[in-house]
Amino acid sequence: YFGPFSTKGQRGKVGDLTKMLVRFLKQHTPRKFFSVKSGKEEELPPSYRVALEYINATDNVRRYKHLLLDCLGILFPEVVRAGKIEKNGKPLPVPLPQPPDLFSSRMKPVLSNPNPFALEEDPEAPEAVRILARKSLGRFIPQELREKTFKDYHEFLRGYNSNLLLKKEKMKELKEKVATYPLVERFGDGDIVTVLAGFIGWKKWRWRELRAFCGLDVSRLDSKGKPRISRVRPHIRQYLYLYATLNPKGRGIASGIRGRVKRIEAVLKHFWKECLRE
Helix, strand or coil: CCCCCCCCCCCCCCCCHHHHHHHHHHHCCCCCCCCCCCCCCCCCCHHHHHHHHHHHHHHHHHHHHHHHHHHHHHHCHHHCCCCCCEECCEECCCCCCCCCCCCCHHHHHHHHCCCHHHHCCCCCCCHHHHHHHHCCHHHHCCHHHHHHHHHHHHHHHHHHHHHHHHHHHHHHHHHHHHCCCHHHHHHCCCHHHHHHHHHHCCCCECHHHHHHHCCCCEEEECCCCCEEECCCCHHHHHHHHHHHHHCHHHHHHCCCCCCHHHHHHHHHHHHHHHHHEC
C-alpha cells in the first residue's frame, strides 16, 4: 500500500486520483501490509509437544464417541441415556427405565456388543439394558443394514479404545514432565492445570510476551472498529476458559468479569502474577 500523500501547507483534495497513482507507481515503492518477522522462533519444550499430543488424543476420543453414538442410533437407540426425562414437571417421551451412562464401567458389555438380541439375557448387562433390549427398535432393522452398521461400529470402537489409552498415557507423561513447574506446585496437578503448565509453565514471562504467546494481544480492528485478538494457539485459550468455568478457583478469579476473552485474560494474568512473572 502507499502511505497518505499530502503537500505541505495544503489541505483537502490532492488532485486527480489517477494521475496521482501513476506518479506514485513511478516514484515510490509500496509498503507491505504485514511485516515479516526475522530471526528464529523460540524452540518449544517437550512439555508443549506432549500437551498437544494429549489434546489431539482427547479430540479423537470425542470424535469417536460421536461416531459410536451415530451407529447406536440404528443398532440400539434406547441404550443411550437421555439428558432429561421431564420438562416443566411433565414427563418426556423417553424410553424407561433409563440405562447408566454408556461410557461407564458398568456398560462395558453393552459398548462391546450393542446387540439387543444378545443383551436381553446377558447377566453382565445392567437390568435396565436387558429390559430395553426386549422392546428395542434395533430388533426390526434390515439384516443388511445391521451388518454394515456393526462393521462400522467395531471399527470406530477400536479407534475409541486406542485413543482413550493414548490419552491416559500422554497425561501420565505430561504430569511427569511438569511435576516441578511452579504453576503445578502453586495450583495443583489437576488435568486442566497440567495441560496449561505444559503450554506456558516452562519459563518466566513478561506480561505482554505471555499474552501474545496465548493469542490474546490485539492485532487488528474489524470493520466496526472493534479490537480483535490474534487468535494464535487456540488450545491454550480453550484450557484457560475451562479453568475459568470448571475450576472453583478459576470461577473465583473470573467472577464478575463479562466476556469470554476478558475472563480468559484475567485467569492468565492471575497465573502470571502468582508464578510466571519474569
